[in-house]
Amino acid sequence: MTPATGMRHFHEELARLKKQLLEMSGLAEELVAQAMEALAERDRDIAQEVIRRDNDLDAMEVAVDDMCIHLLALQQPLARDLRLITMAMKISNDLERVGDHAVNIAEAVAHLAEQPVYFEFAEIEEMGRLATEMLSDALDTFVRADAEGAREVCRRDDRVDGLHESLFRILLTHMMEDPRRIGASMSLFLVSRNLERIADLATNIAEDVVFLVEGRNIKHGLGRAEEARAG
Numbered sequence: 001m002t003p004a005t006g007m008r009h010f011h012e013e014l015a016r017l018k019k020q021l022l023e024m025s026g027l028a029e030e031l032v033a034q035a036m037e038a039l040a041e042r043d044r045d046i047a048q049e050v051i052r053r054d055n056d057l058d059a060m061e062v063a064v065d066d067m068c069i070h071l072l073a074l075q076q077p078l079a080r081d082l083r084l085i086t087m088a089m090k091i092s093n094d095l096e097r098v099g100d101h102a103v104n105i106a107e108a109v110a111h112l113a114e115q116p117v118y119f120e121f122a123e124i125e126e127m128g129r130l131a132t133e134m135l136s137d138a139l140d141t142f143v144r145a146d147a148e149g150a151r152e153v154c155r156r157d158d159r160v161d162g163l164h165e166s167l168f169r170i171l172l173t174h175m176m177e178d179p180r181r182i183g184a185s186m187s188l189f190l191v192s193r194n195l196e197r198i199a200d201l202a203t204n205i206a207e208d209v210v211f212l213v214e215g216r217n218i219k220h221g222l223g224r225a226e227e228a229r230a231g
Helices: 003-041 044-075 079-112 122-144 147-177 179-214 224-230
Strands: none
Touching: 003 044, 003 079, 003 122, 044 079, 079 122, 079 179, 122 147, 122 179, 147 179
8 A cells, every 4th residue: 555545545444434323313312302302392202212222322433443443453543533533432431421421411301201290401401502502513613623613502501500500599499398309300300410410521522622723721711811811
C-alpha cells in the first residue's frame, strides 16, 4: 500500500467513525424522546421499549471503541487526528450514559403510572426539549469542527439547570402541602435530575469539540477567563 493510498484509507476510516457516532447520537436522542413520550402518556409499553433499545446503544459504543482502537493501533495518528479519535471514544461513552439516563426516566414511568395526575409537565417538557436539542447540536458541531457552535451549546446548559432548580421548588411545595404527593414528586424530581444530567453530557461533548478544534480546555471554567478578557 502506497503512502497516498494509506492516507486515503485512513481518512475513509475517520469518516466511518464520524458516521457511526452520528448514528449513535441519533439513537440516544430517540431514546430520550421516547422516554419523555412514555412519561407524558404514562405508557409502560413505550417505557419498556426504551429499556430494550438501550442494548443497541451499548453495542454501538463497543463498535465505536473497536474502530478507535483499530485506528490508534494501525495508523498511529498524530496531532488533531489523534485528538479526534480519543475524543470519539469519550463521546461514545457520553452517549451511552445518555441512554442510561433515558432508561432511568423510563423506569420512573412504572411508578408514576400508578399515581394520581396532579402536576403540569411544562418544566419537564422544556427540559426534555432543550436537552435533546443540545445533544443533537453538540454532535453536529463535532462533525463540522465548529468550536463557536460548541460554545453556544455550553451556554444553554444554564437554562436547563435553572429549570431543574425551579421544578425542585415547585415539587417541594407540593410535598409540603400534601404528603400523599411525596412519592410521585420524588419520581418527577429524579426525572428532572436525569434530564439535567443529559444536558451536562451534551455540554461535555461540546467542550470536547472546543478542545478538538482549538486544543483549548474549557472544562470547569478553564480558559473561559482568558476568553472573556479577549472578548
